[in-house]
Every structure is written in C-alpha cells, then in structure tokens.
Amino acid sequence: MDWDDLRVFLAVARAESLSGAGRALKCDAATVGRRIARLEEAFGAKLFVKSPQGYALTEAGSRLLPHAEQAEQAMAGAAEELGGSAGRLTGQLRIGAPDGCANYLLPQVCAAICDANPGLEIHIVALPRVFNLSKREADMAIAVSRPTAGRLTVQKLTDYQLHLAAHEDYLGQVGPITTRSDLKAHRMIGYIPDMIFDKELDYFAETGGEAVGLASNSVSVQMQMVRAGAGVGIVHDFAIPFCPGVRRVLLDQVSLSRTFWLIRHADDRRSERLTRLADALGQGLRAEVTRLEALAASY
Structure with missing residues (x-):
C-alpha cells in the first residue's frame, strides 16, 4: 500500500462514486475501481458497499478513513516544508462561504493573501447552503451559525x-x-x-x-x-x-448583527498550513468588514 492508493480511497469516500472520484483525480472511473479493488485485496477487507445512492464506507472503510486523512495531512505538510517556500503558503486551498461573504469580502481578502504568498492558489466556493467538510467539499468553510455537532473546530472571524x-x-x-x-x-x-x-x-x-x-x-x-x-x-x-x-x-x-465563523475538520487542527491560512483569513476579514462598514456609514 502507498500514499497514492490512500488518495484514491479518500476521493471515493468523499465523492461517494467512482465517476466523481475520477473527476477529482483526473482519471477514468474504471481505473478508480481497479485501484480500490487492489486496496481491498491488500487489506483483505471490503472498504465500500455499492448502493443505489452510491459508494458508502463499510465498517473497515470507516476505520481506515481517519488514518488516510492523517496521511493526507502529513503529505501536505511535507510538501510545504520541503517546497522552499520560506514560511509562505503554497499549493491549492479551497474555502467554502455563503455568497454574501464570497462576493463582497473574500475576493479582495484572498487576493491580498495570494499576493503575500506566491505559489498559493485559493478556490472560493460560493454556495447558499452548509458545506460538508467530512466529504472535503472545502478545506475550510465560513458559516453564519456556530455548529453544535460533528468533529469540527470553530473559530470566530468577525x-x-x-x-x-x-x-x-x-x-x-x-x-x-x-x-x-x-x-x-x-x-x-x-x-x-x-x-x-x-x-x-x-x-x-x-x-x-x-x-x-x-x-x-x-x-x-x-x-x-x-x-x-x-x-x-x-x-x-x-x-x-x-x-x-x-x-x-x-x-x-x-x-x-451577525457573526462569521470559520469551520475546519477536527483532524486539521494539527495542520500548520491551514492554521496559518485561518489566521490570515481572520485578520483580512475583520479589517475589510471594518473598512466597508465605515464607508457605508458615510453615505
């Protein structure tokens, strides 16, 4: 078993389909299916059960999931550490947010973060609904309510x-x-x-x-x-x-008066990379809300 096998496993677990995982991995569904079959053979256990709704984790798959996510974080941390970024953020990061925040705040805040971190690529996903971080729809999400359930870490933004x-x-x-x-x-x-x-x-x-x-x-x-x-x-x-x-x-x-909360998966709390992005987001959003609200009050 190698990291690439776990990467395929995570893609299927999050997409709940071979085709969806294939799109994320940029390969065909048949290849994804063969890789999962090979991983199941190596473990001697079924990791997924197919149903009309898609591919669901079995008990064995559920036990493997946190270990695979830890491996993913370790690989991301190693890439950051060895990438010669001199303390800068690099790679791709995806932020989910309600469309008001995504339209009026995040463009300028994320542009400033990218300017300070050459090599960083930020995807802003604007959807009028709650994001599912367990399926890795985003690396982190901004919400207007503080969640009370789930394996999440929550940080007040502004x-x-x-x-x-x-x-x-x-x-x-x-x-x-x-x-x-x-x-x-x-x-x-x-x-x-x-x-x-x-x-x-x-x-x-x-x-x-x-x-x-x-x-x-x-x-x-x-x-x-x-x-x-x-x-x-x-x-x-x-x-x-x-x-x-x-x-x-x-x-x-x-x-x-309302509050923006930053939501992260609990397993990401050890990720220095995501923590640094969360800190930069918090500082940027607080400053931008203050600036824009002052402008609104002057009209």
Missing part, C-alpha cells in the same frame, strides 16, 4: 451589521420611510422562505417585517433587486459600497 435599505431613486419616487409601519406600503425583498438554510438568515422573522414580495436564495441577487429600485430589503452593510445609490433606512429602528 461580527457584521445589516440594515434595511433601498435605492435612492426608489426613495425619491415613494418618499421617505420613517417608521416600521411605512414598510407595509412597500415591496419587501428577501430570502425564499423555504430555502433559508440557516436560522440566522431569517431576518424578517426577527424584525417582524412584512411578507417578501421579491425573493431569491442568493443574497447577491437580493442586493441587485434593491439596487434596481425594486423595493426594500435587509442588506449587509459591507455590501453597500459596491452598490452605488443604495441607502440605509430606519437605522434607529431596525439593526441586525
């Missing part, structure tokens, strides 16, 4: 603010919004109710707002609706500087 907002052209047409009761006369913009994947995103339940008239599962789409003058929505303060003409309303009556 708090951020949200307010009701509308475009100045819209406000010029309909007049000022001075009380919550005024909102009844306006179309509200927000999340599709049955697609809210985290209770922290249910803003109108907390504020007692009106029913949503225009909705999207994407916070970026919601912001573009506000920018287009389609109504009033709750938006991230840090997104306002990217949307000329959007102005906050009812500042003294509706104000929300």
Whole structure:
C-alpha cells in the first residue's frame, strides 16, 4: 500500500462514486475501481458497499478513513516544508462561504493573501447552503451559525451589521420611510422562505417585517433587486459600497448583527498550513468588514 492508493480511497469516500472520484483525480472511473479493488485485496477487507445512492464506507472503510486523512495531512505538510517556500503558503486551498461573504469580502481578502504568498492558489466556493467538510467539499468553510455537532473546530472571524435599505431613486419616487409601519406600503425583498438554510438568515422573522414580495436564495441577487429600485430589503452593510445609490433606512429602528465563523475538520487542527491560512483569513476579514462598514456609514 502507498500514499497514492490512500488518495484514491479518500476521493471515493468523499465523492461517494467512482465517476466523481475520477473527476477529482483526473482519471477514468474504471481505473478508480481497479485501484480500490487492489486496496481491498491488500487489506483483505471490503472498504465500500455499492448502493443505489452510491459508494458508502463499510465498517473497515470507516476505520481506515481517519488514518488516510492523517496521511493526507502529513503529505501536505511535507510538501510545504520541503517546497522552499520560506514560511509562505503554497499549493491549492479551497474555502467554502455563503455568497454574501464570497462576493463582497473574500475576493479582495484572498487576493491580498495570494499576493503575500506566491505559489498559493485559493478556490472560493460560493454556495447558499452548509458545506460538508467530512466529504472535503472545502478545506475550510465560513458559516453564519456556530455548529453544535460533528468533529469540527470553530473559530470566530468577525461580527457584521445589516440594515434595511433601498435605492435612492426608489426613495425619491415613494418618499421617505420613517417608521416600521411605512414598510407595509412597500415591496419587501428577501430570502425564499423555504430555502433559508440557516436560522440566522431569517431576518424578517426577527424584525417582524412584512411578507417578501421579491425573493431569491442568493443574497447577491437580493442586493441587485434593491439596487434596481425594486423595493426594500435587509442588506449587509459591507455590501453597500459596491452598490452605488443604495441607502440605509430606519437605522434607529431596525439593526441586525451577525457573526462569521470559520469551520475546519477536527483532524486539521494539527495542520500548520491551514492554521496559518485561518489566521490570515481572520485578520483580512475583520479589517475589510471594518473598512466597508465605515464607508457605508458615510453615505
């Protein structure tokens, strides 16, 4: 058995299919199947059971998984140590994040990290759902709720603010919004109710707002609706500087605070490489949220 065999095993365990593992490994599914068969023969045990849902780990496969992940971390650490990077981060790292953070914060923060670490490649995966770190959909994920279950390590990144907002052209047409009761006369913009994947995103339940008239599962789409003058929505303060003409309303009556959390697999806590990236992300996000919220407050 060698590391390459374990790499194939991990790919199948995470993709739960030979074809998915093949795409990740850049080889065909038949080759992946042969490699798994060879590994099972070497161990004298079945590692996967095939079902209509895909390939699931057997008891033996589940016992092998943490050892394979430790080997993966050791190989990544060795590559970092021997790569002559002089303390810099190198290689490929994938960060999962909700689309608001991914659109308005991570591009500039990750660009600065890459500038300071030539040879580092960062993939930003923006999805409106919770990431599965056990399947290695990402090396780490940013979330708006602190998880309470799973083998995870959790680190607070930064708090951020949200307010009701509308475009100045819209406000010029309909007049000022001075009380919550005024909102009844306006179309509200927000999340599709049955697609809210985290209770922290249910803003109108907390504020007692009106029913949503225009909705999207994407916070970026919601912001573009506000920018287009389609109504009033709750938006991230840090997104306002990217949307000329959007102005906050009812500042003294509706104000929300949320937190970004950095989630990592528990087995990664020994990875100096990921810890250094986590520290850089935390510093960068805190500084960027502070900068953008100050800009939003100046409009």
